[in-house]
Amino acid sequence: LFLRGRPETIRPSRALPWVKTDLKALSAAAPTIVWFGHSSLLIKTGQGNILIDPVFSNHAGPVPGLVRAFKGTTHYHAEDMPPIDVLIISHDHYDHLDYRTLKKLRSKIKTAIVPVGVGANLVYWGFDRKNIIELNWNGSVSLPGGLNITATPAQHKSNRSYSTVNKTLWASYVIQAGQYRLFYSGDSGYGPHFKQIGDKYGPFDLALLECGQYSPNWPWTHLLLEQPAQAAADLQARLLQPVHWGKFVAANHPWNEPIEKLIPAAEKLDVQLNIPRIGEPYTLGDPPKTLIWWDFE
Template sequence: MKNKYIVQGVLGLILSGLAACGIVRSLGENPQGNDLSRLDSLSNYKDGWFQNDSARPKLLGRHNPFMALAGRRETLRPSYSLPWVSIDLNKLPAPAPTLVWFGHSSVLIKTEKANILIDPVFSDHAGPVPGLVTAFKGTTHYHAKDMPPINVLIISHDHYDHLDYNTLKKLKDQITRIIAPVGVGSHLRYWGFDPAKIIELNWNQTIELPNNLNITATAAQHRSNRTYKEESKTLWASFVIKTGEYKIFYSGDSGYGGHFKQIGQKYGPFDLALLECGQYSPNWPWTHLQFGETAQAAADLQARMIQPVHWGKFAEGNHPWNEPIKMLIPSAKKLGIPVNAPRIGEPYTLGDPPKTAVWWDFD
C-alpha cells in the first residue's frame, strides 16, 4: 500500500511539472459535447472517427511512432547550419502573390490585400516534449513576432508539426480568422481562441472571405491525433487558395491517391502546388508521399509548378534530410514540371522564374 502511494505521488509530481510547463495544455482537446454530436452527420465520420476515401491497408496495423527511430542514418540531419534569408515580412511586394517558406510546412502568402499563414511552427521542436524532434540548425531565425498581421491562418490538421500550441499562443492577437478542418477548432477553443474567428470546413466546402479570397478544403489521405490513444477524432485536409486570378494548392499531409486527380479536375489548374516532400517511411507508406509521388501528384493536380514543403526543418522519417529534394527534381523534370526550391525566408512571387540554386547539397 505504501508503494502505491509513493507511485501516485511521483505521478502527481510529474503531471504537475508537465502542466506547469504547458505540456498538458498543448495536447489540446478533441471534440466534446455538441461539437462531437455534430460530427455524426458527416459522411466521412464513421464509427467514431474520420475516415479517408481509400480504405487503410490492413497490413499496416496501427501506426507505431517508435518504428521511425529504427535504422536512422547519419545523414538524417544536416551537418551544417542551413542558409536562410532575412527579410522584413511587413514589406513584401505583392504585384502577384508572394510566398515565404520557413522550413517544414510553414508558409506565408502575401496577396495584394491579405496575409495568409499556413501551419506555422516557430518552436525549436515539433511535439509536446522539447528535445525529441528538434529543428535543424539555421531554421529557427523566424519567430511569431516577425509575422505581419495575419488575415487568415490555415491549419491542415492537428499533428504537432502543423498545429503548434506555443506558436499559436504567441500569434493569437495577430490573427483575424482561422480556417481549419472539422474538429480542429476544438483544440483552438480549448486554448482560448475566440470561437467567432474559427471556421471549420469539411472536404469540398468553400468559404468566401474579404480581401478577394476564396478558400476550399479538399481531401487528403492522412490521419490525426495529438495523443497515441485517440486517433482520427479531428479531420485533415488539403486546401485550394484562390486570390484574384491566381490559384495555389496546399497538400497538407497526404499519401498518394485518386483525390489529387479529382481535385485537379474540379479546381485546377494551379499556378503553384505546395506539396509535401519528405518524412516518408516504410512505417507509414499510406499517409505520406513516397519517391516520385510528389511529382505525380502535381501532374494530377494540373500544377504549373511545385514548391516542396514538409522538409528542411525536422527529421521525422528515417531518410537522409536532403534526399526528398534530390529525388523530386529529376522526377518532376521527367513530367515537365518546374520546381521552386527557395531558401528559408527567400521570397518567391508567382510568375517569376523558379528558385533553382542548390543550397542543400553540402553533406
C-alpha cells in the same frame, strides 16, 4: 522500430542557409510565398495575408528536445509576422499545429480556417470561437478581402494523443486569390484525389506539396520519393514547391533525399520546380528559385 537504422545524414551536418526578409514590408502585385522550413508558409496576396501551419518553435511535439529543429531553421518568430488575415491549419499533428506558436500569434490573426474538429484546440488556447471556421472536405468560404478557401481531401490521419486518433479531420486546401489559384497538400499519401482535385479546381499556378518524412512503412499517409511530381502533374500545377522537409526529422531518410529524388522525377514529367531557401520570398510569375543550396550532408 522508428529509431533503428537511421543514417548519419538524417540531420544536416551544418546550419541550413536562410534569407532574412522584412515580412511586414514585403509587397508584390502577385502572390508572394515565404517558406520557413517544414510546412510553415506565409502567402502575401492583394486579398490578404495567409499563414499556413506555422511552427516557429525549436522543436515539434509535446516533449521539448525530442523532435528538434535543424540548425538555421529557427530564425523567424511570431513577432516577425505581419497581420494575418487567414490562418490555415491542415491537421492537428504537432508539426503542423503548434501551441507555443499560436499562443504568440493569436492577437495577429483575424480568421482561422481549420478542418472539422480542430477548432476546439484553438478555443482551448484562447481563440475566439466566432473567428474560427471549420471546413469539411469540399467546403468553401469567401472572406471579406476577396480570398476564397476550399478544404479538399487528403489521405492522412490525425491525433495529438493515443486517445484522439482520427477524432478530427485533416485536409488539403485550394486557395484562390484574385486570378491566382494555389494548392496546399497538407500531409497526404498518393491517391486519386490529386487528379480529382486538379480536374475540379485546377489548373493551379502553384502547388505546395509535401515532400519528405516518408517511409515504405507508411505509404498511405505520406508521398513517397517521386510521387510529389506525379501529384503535381495530376493537379495540373504550373509550378511545384516542395514542403514538409528541411526542418524536422520524422522518418529515417537522409535530410536532403526528398529533393534529390524529386528533381529527376519532376524533369521526367516536365514539372517545373521552385525550391527557395528558408525566408526567401518567391513571387508568382517570377523565374523559379533554382539555387542548389541543399547539396551537403
